Structure formats: structure tokens, C-alpha cells
Amino acid sequence: MDDDRTAPAALNLADLYRDYIACLNRRAWDDLGRFVADGVMHNGRRFGLTGYRAMLVKDCEEIPDLRFEIELLACTPPLIAARLRFACSPRARFLGLDVNGRSIVFAENVFYRYEGEKIVAVWSVIDKTAIEAQLSG
């Protein structure tokens, strides 16, 4: 694999990432393989594209109004880091919390490693503390 494939320019990677987020917001699950590698790892576990897609489909079933919004973006190829903002209403439990349809706002700070044009690893942290504060408020 040559350098152009392992380390595309920062600009290209950011554009690719925005296309990936648009794909999620379109629920275009059949296109997910354009952005995510077959053997993708998620928080240290080998989800694979099938498992990754299943996770996203389940998230969108449990949170019908889920929408991914990029708030901050930093890119040093082959890494992208994003702060994603969510304003949504999970139908029942979410992260072990009884949300039950209430509207919540929370962030996810997440890193991605690319190989070529595809995501091969994801390290995601969701701001559970912020959700707990909203539910107890």
C-alpha cells in the first residue's frame, strides 16, 4: 500500500468523514461499506462491518430521531477526531439509563483511524454524565 492510500491529505479525510456522517443521517446502510472497512474495530472489539452496521441500525431503531451533527473536527492523517452533538429522544433505555422518550442533548467525542479511504478503528466515548444530569434535573 503506497503513502497516498495510507495517509490521504487531511482535507480529503475530513471530506470523506463528512460523507460518512451524511450516509448515517440518510440511513443509507447499503453504502456503509464505502466508508467502513470489513474488519473494523470499535472500542477495542472486532465488530466488522456487519456488526458495526447492526449497531447503527439498532441505535436508529431505539432512537428514531437520531441525527449526527459534527460540532468539532480535528484531523491528523490517518486519524480523525470529532465531537458529535446529539439532540434526540431515545424511546426506552439508553446506556443503561431510563430515558423513556425524554428529549436529551449529549456529545460523543470519537476518534477514527483510516486506512486508505475507510475507517478501520473507532474509539468512542459518550457523555453519559451529561445525560444523567439531565434526567435527574
Added chain:
Amino acid sequence: MDDDRTAPAALNLADLYRDYIACLNRRAWDDLGRFVADGVMHNGRRFGLTGYRAMLVKDCEEIPDLRFEIELLACTPPLIAARLRFACSPRARFLGLDVNGRSIVFAENVFYRYEGEKIVAVWSVIDKTAIEAQLSG
């Protein structure tokens, strides 16, 4: 403010950030003002340098073996994103969890915005779910 001050080169910002982390690991609180602006914001709240320093001092009192380790770094000036790894033993409660001296490993995914050479805003998310899993395991 000219462009050089608002957007120093990515390499410089990453170096500055590594110096900031080294400062934390030395507990060199008197040097903190070299890296953090007087009016610093933390997760949307105006901590200021004094409040930010107080938070760090308290963290290190409650977690004497706290050590900041950079696992991933992405930089698009004026933003830096880091995934920090912690392997430590909080003495009592941490994030509302009864850790009570047990050894835990967790990550923080965190964004920083710089103005010139100083951090003016921090958006931090700690992986509380990972800690809960370790405590219940």
C-alpha cells in the same frame, strides 16, 4: 491578533500540548498559566485558570497515582483532540462511582481550542461506562 497567533502550525500546537501534559504529570501547578488562558472554559462553564487549576489539584489529591498518557492525537489548528489513557486507583468515589482504591483503566477523549499558545476551551468526555464495567466485573 494575526494569523500566526490564532493558528500556529499543527506541529507547534502538538508540541505545546505535550508540554502541557508533561506539566500536569510533574504537578507543576505554578507553570499551568503558561499553557492555559485566564478565562478558560471547561465543558461550557467558565472555570478560569484558578478553577481549572483547583480541579486538577483536587483530581490529583483524590487520585494520587493519576498520570496523563497521550494515546491518540489529532490536530487541526486551533483545535487539538487527544485520547488520554489513565491507569490509576482513585481513593474513594470517582464520577459518582465507589472505586475505593481499586485499580481501573479508562480513557478520556478531549478537545482543546487554542488561542495563540494557550488553551481557551476544553470539551472532555470520560469513559464512565468502561469504569462501571470494571467495577461490576
